[in-house]
Amino acid sequence: MVEQPSESLRRKIVELKRAVDGFGQVMQYDYSGRNSIELDIYKNACIQKFEYCTELGWKTVKRILDEQGGESPASPKLVYRHYFLNLFSDEDMTDALFQTINDRNLLSHVYKESVFDEVYERLPRHLSTLKQLVSMVQKVLGE
Incomplete structure (x- = not known):
């Protein structure tokens, strides 16, 4: 690993953790009883965080x-x-991270309501993957 991470790398890792924590908080929000406009706003917020x-x-x-x-x-x-295959030999994690990239690309390049809804349904799995990523990169800081 990195022997002595730079201050900018330390900040980037902290920023990633905060962002993923924020994504988790948004995903826990109880949107039941909301109207369709509020539900749409909530889903868009989750997608944006993702x-x-x-x-x-x-x-x-x-x-x-x-x-x-x-x-x-x-x-x-x-x-x-x-990073993962050469340093961690973790193919499952690599595949899960590839899926986050694939879904991000789908959202960026094609806007169809059906694609949006499909990706939205996978957000809990992506959140779990991103939390695992945070845990792995925090090891660079010795945490």
Whole structure:
């Protein structure tokens, strides 16, 4: 791992944890009894938190790879593949993170209500994956 993480990497890891914690808090909100407009606003908030955490997650891992002194790939999937398969040998986690990227890409490139709803249904699983990612990258800080 990174012998002595830079202050900017430390801040990035803390920022990722805060973002994922915020995503978790939004996902726990009880929206029962809300009208369709409020429900739509809630779902959009959850999706926005997911997209932000997904971006921040892969960019944090990229920063870790950069600080290890090697060149890190530029694309999210290659960053995750390099980090997890070469350092942790954790194929299941890599696959789960790939799914977060796939769903983020679906939301970014195609807007269909059905796709939005499908991704929304997978958000609890993505939240769990992102929480695991936070735990893994916090090890860089010795936590």
